[in-house]
Amino acid sequence: MLNIDHLSKRFGGVHAVQDVSFTVREGAIHSVIGPNGAGKTTLFNLVSGIYAPTSGTITFNGENVAGMAPDALARRGLSRTFQNLQVCMNMRAIDNVMVGAHLGLNHNLFASMLSLPSVRRADAACRQQAAELMAFVGVGKYLDAEASQMPYGALKRLEIARALAATPSLLLLDEPAAGLNHTETAEIEELIRKVAQSGITVLLVEHDMKLVMNLSDHILVLDYGKTLAEGTAAEVRANPAVIAAYLGTTV
Structure with a gap:
């Protein structure tokens, strides 16, 4: 459903997203994780049309939509929530x-x-x-x-x-569990599962690792704007580079 190919975004001298590529298959829950400042929200803003990419392509249902306005993307079936309530x-x-x-x-x-x-x-x-x-x-x-x-x-x-x-056919959720207690987080987890079961593809950015590991069919890990790792929850959980990025250790 969604194909990101060599996507980059610069803000002056800051390279917020660097040559990122990944694919989201229809019906999946695909999560994007990474430490603070990894480029997750910038990536979401590129996919949802808030930012235009410096380079690269964003293909949604076979159409290159890179730089397309948010309302045009909404008409094509892409919707999102925000990290800070809107x-x-x-x-x-x-x-x-x-x-x-x-x-x-x-x-x-x-x-x-x-x-x-x-x-x-x-x-x-x-x-x-x-x-x-x-x-x-x-x-x-x-x-x-x-x-x-x-x-x-x-x-x-x-x-x-x-x-x-x-x-929407594709729903982008930007930190839906941010600021929630354990009970509310469990309820949001169940809601995301219900949304996916209803036939809507989900692209999720979230810091709550328990929620991410419980829900995700596939996970992309960003670090300093670059792809650090990609795979299933089990593969990402065991990846030494991911452990190092989160714990601040050297591999």
């Missing part, structure tokens, strides 16, 4: 989820101004879909709540629901 706190929870479905709604100004039956039906269907997604991610009890009233762990799930509202 939730509209001045809106209701369900309205936050509905925002994720805006690409599929009727944007005709006059139809909306006149509140035509087709617009009302589409709005009702969108609201129903948002409610179902909230139930799917486990925040159905906050259906009528303001986002500002929700606990942090529920907001992380709400952001996943909003990403799912765009009906």
Whole structure:
């Protein structure tokens, strides 16, 4: 589904991502890990269109999408969450989820101004879909709540629901367990597994190694912007170079 080929990104003299290549197969949970500053979020920003690469290609479902705008990628089935919550706190929870479905709604100004039956039906269907997604991610009890009233762990799930509202085939999750306690992390792990089982391919960046090892079909390890290792959870766990990068020892 996704093929990254010799991808690089420079910021002035800083080479944040250096000649990285990997493939994500359809239906997999593919994780990207590495120490702080390894280039994980930069890689995510390249894949999701926030950054344009300095060199290299990003092929999504057979099309080179390197440098393509995020909204164009969303139309092609790529959606993401963010390391730092991007939730509209001045809106209701369900309205936050509905925002994720805006690409599929009727944007005709006059139809909306006149509140035509087709617009009302589409709005009702969108609201129903948002409610179902909230139930799917486990925040159905906050259906009528303001986002500002929700606990942090529920907001992380709400952001996943909003990403799912765009009906993606590929979902990028940037540290979904960051800031969560053990119980909330276990719930997020189960949710990611449910998302994958529903047929959505997942590309995951995460620092919680237990979660990564439990979930991942394949793992890419970055260090200083370069590929350090790649393989199954068992292969990565036993790799001396990976152990050295995390523990600060020499190989």
